[in-house]
Amino acid sequence: MFDLHSLELPVIQAPMAGGPSTPALAAAVARAGGMGFLAAGYKTADAVAQDIAELRGASAAPFGLNIFSPSQEGEAPADIVAAYAGTLAGDAERHGVSLGRPRFDDDAYDAKLEIALRERVAVVSFTFGCPSAETVATLHDHDIAVWVTVTSPAEGALAHDAGADALVAQGTEAGGHRAYFSDAGEHEEHGLLVLLRLLRALTALPLVATGGLMDGPGIAAALVAGADAAQLGSALLLTPEAGTSAPHRARLALPGPTRLTRAFSGRTARGIVNRFMEDHDADAPRAYPQVHHLTSPLRAAARAAGDAEAINLWAGQGHALAQARPAGELVRALAAEAAAARPAR
Amino acid sequence: MFDLHSLELPVIQAPMAGGPSTPALAAAVARAGGMGFLAAGYKTADAVAQDIAELRGASAAPFGLNIFSPSQEGEAPADIVAAYAGTLAGDAERHGVSLGRPRFDDDAYDAKLEIALRERVAVVSFTFGCPSAETVATLHDHDIAVWVTVTSPAEGALAHDAGADALVAQGTEAGGHRAYFSDAGEHEEHGLLVLLRLLRALTALPLVATGGLMDGPGIAAALVAGADAAQLGSALLLTPEAGTSAPHRARLALPGPTRLTRAFSGRTARGIVNRFMEDHDADAPRAYPQVHHLTSPLRAAARAAGDAEAINLWAGQGHALAQARPAGELVRALAAEAAAARPAR
Numbered sequence: 001m002f003d004l005h006s007l008e009l010p011v012i013q014a015p016m017a018g019g020p021s022t023p024a025l026a027a028a029v030a031r032a033g034g035m036g037f038l039a040a041g042y043k044t045a046d047a048v049a050q051d052i053a054e055l056r057g058a059s060a061a062p063f064g065l066n067i068f069s070p071s072q073e074g075e076a077p078a079d080i081v082a083a084y085a086g087t088l089a090g091d092a093e094r095h096g097v098s099l100g101r102p103r104f105d106d107d108a109y110d111a112k113l114e115i116a117l118r119e120r121v122a123v124v125s126f127t128f129g130c131p132s133a134e135t136v137a138t139l140h141d142h143d144i145a146v147w148v149t150v151t152s153p154a155e156g157a158l159a160h161d162a163g164a165d166a167l168v169a170q171g172t173e174a175g176g177h178r179a180y181f182s183d184a185g186e187h188e189e190h191g192l193l194v195l196l197r198l199l200r201a202l203t204a205l206p207l208v209a210t211g212g213l214m215d216g217p218g219i220a221a222a223l224v225a226g227a228d229a230a231q232l233g234s235a236l237l238l239t240p241e242a243g244t245s246a247p248h249r250a251r252l253a254l255p256g257p258t259r260l261t262r263a264f265s266g267r268t269a270r271g272i273v274n275r276f277m278e279d280h281d282a283d284a285p286r287a288y289p290q291v292h293h294l295t296s297p298l299r300a301a302a303r304a305a306g307d308a309e310a311i312n313l314w315a316g317q318g319h320a321l322a323q324a325r326p327a328g329e330l331v332r333a334l335a336a337e338a339a340a341a342r343p344a345r
Numbered sequence: 346m347f348d349l350h351s352l353e354l355p356v357i358q359a360p361m362a363g364g365p366s367t368p369a370l371a372a373a374v375a376r377a378g379g380m381g382f383l384a385a386g387y388k389t390a391d392a393v394a395q396d397i398a399e400l401r402g403a404s405a406a407p408f409g410l411n412i413f414s415p416s417q418e419g420e421a422p423a424d425i426v427a428a429y430a431g432t433l434a435g436d437a438e439r440h441g442v443s444l445g446r447p448r449f450d451d452d453a454y455d456a457k458l459e460i461a462l463r464e465r466v467a468v469v470s471f472t473f474g475c476p477s478a479e480t481v482a483t484l485h486d487h488d489i490a491v492w493v494t495v496t497s498p499a500e501g502a503l504a505h506d507a508g509a510d511a512l513v514a515q516g517t518e519a520g521g522h523r524a525y526f527s528d529a530g531e532h533e534e535h536g537l538l539v540l541l542r543l544l545r546a547l548t549a550l551p552l553v554a555t556g557g558l559m560d561g562p563g564i565a566a567a568l569v570a571g572a573d574a575a576q577l578g579s580a581l582l583l584t585p586e587a588g589t590s591a592p593h594r595a596r597l598a599l600p601g602p603t604r605l606t607r608a609f610s611g612r613t614a615r616g617i618v619n620r621f622m623e624d625h626d627a628d629a630p631r632a633y634p635q636v637h638h639l640t641s642p643l644r645a646a647a648r649a650a651g652d653a654e655a656i657n658l659w660a661g662q663g664h665a666l667a668q669a670r671p672a673g674e675l676v677r678a679l680a681a682e683a684a685a686a687r688p689a690r
Contacts, residue, residue: 004630011639040599045665063602072384087512091603096638106568153600158398171536171538172517172534173535173536173538173539186602186604188602188603188604188662189517189534190518190662191516191517191518191538191556191662192535192536192537192538192539193516193518193536193537193557193558193563193566194537194556194559194563194661194662194663195558195565195662196519196557196558196566197560197562197663197666198666201665201666211536211539212536212538212539212542213539214512214539214542215542217542217569217570217571218538218539218542218570219599220401220569220570221538221566221567221569221570222538222566224562224566224569224686225562225563225565225566226562227477251654255498257531257533258531258533259531278376316539317533317535317536317539317540317543318542321542321543321546322444338512341569343567
């Protein structure tokens, strides 16, 4: 089974669903000595299979596949979603589109698991929840390592008990969706550094640190704090291999606050503050993935029009430190800076 | 003027107003090779002078004095404070006390500055705001180094421009009050690690890292991320030298979530979730220090009665990792662990 410590560099590309994660990005990171990841989220199972084939055509290195766990909260009431849709009518009109149908689904969980098993990817990581011990066992039977994304010691303990092979520790700094096992209730927003220390106190499992890691000293600090590897998301969004949209790229490079919001997807995620977020954050219900589907045509139209004020500008708190360089060159440079910041014994 | 790098150990005791910071704690940390701090907050100017005399009687080492900057927001309307007081009537009755008079004041800012100048303490650090360039110049004229606590790159830039000699970077992990220059408006809750990297990108000033630093690897990680020293608060709360109350000690050692709340003081602070917080968080207005004075007798009575459910259990996100050991022994052990986690070049 895949061993984190077999990587030449302790750098892992974060799976970023919705466009940024491409097979080309994963291949470039892998060729540089790090680990690439594919993001199954929002895609059809066929599209995931196609991504895997494309990546395997470009690199023989082991890679990971991230899968969204099905919602723990069940389907939000239709009237709540309809009320939110009502507040988006002006936006839809402005962009000349109809809102999407706010359907509830499990993002083809079983079909994506099937593909992972069939393709025997090296690692499956889970976000939004912990797989059952049975699912973990099945993956293990296929020689697939299971990583679970956690945001708290309590989630870390559950993942440990379910048989995870590694924990992806997501600090509050991270861009995109919070990986909470449930989006309901209150969440302590742990900073990455203390989260690593709290997880290390309860488990000896390998830890993958993610959230706000943008440069060599940041990566080195995560490793010193107990992580076995650093997972980079926003740091790679400006690379030419990433599928980041042009308006998203333009805003990432500028300083600017981020915020947690449910406005775009109905589930808590961190992005750069823009007009859509300001207008709709207060009204946005917990209703994932219905709100994701609702706003999807609107976001597609805004992206096509280059309008950064109406798209989900997912970004971690360190986004202003992102560099527009080829992914392989960037990963090698950051790993070298990290090694210099943390001399070998 | 005091130079951070003259410390034998890169460990600084955090000033913890309201009881925990004692001259004995500051002296013990200083004797161990770190730096002690006194907390001027809530005390009379005379009591601060007495603390300084007591600390100087126990240690000749340079030490810091933390002063609360006056409120940027001005006095909250009396009716808002009165409405909150109404919701506390049951608590007051239960503890057999009257609520305090909710007065607005500046915590004797000028008098405390006078004492710092007269006593020529090594460092004055500021919380809740940035001193004027004039105040910074006056302190410099007296050979006193000026540190400013910041929670964001924007605050770091202001402190840099005001002439600060070092920035205390307070990550969201930190216990007690958030050091925001203003408690009004929205705040991006930066994790410590990314905050250090963002501050390092904008200034070459020495950085003191604080928030969630509980052990050697955590300290080492902060140093690798660009900090010049680590400031420990919750990590020292269980030491015998700290003035931490018995019910506070009992809860610190247990795992348990923390939350940001204005329920106790009218200003945002992080503490362990308890009954008072659950009951009053939603109603608590932004009205500092009026709410602090309002709840003061109630908290004193609860503390005396050993009731942890009605006192402000200030604690950082890593509080469960706190160790009950003598402060000097603990500081030396943590510094040694940090050095082992971060081998010298």
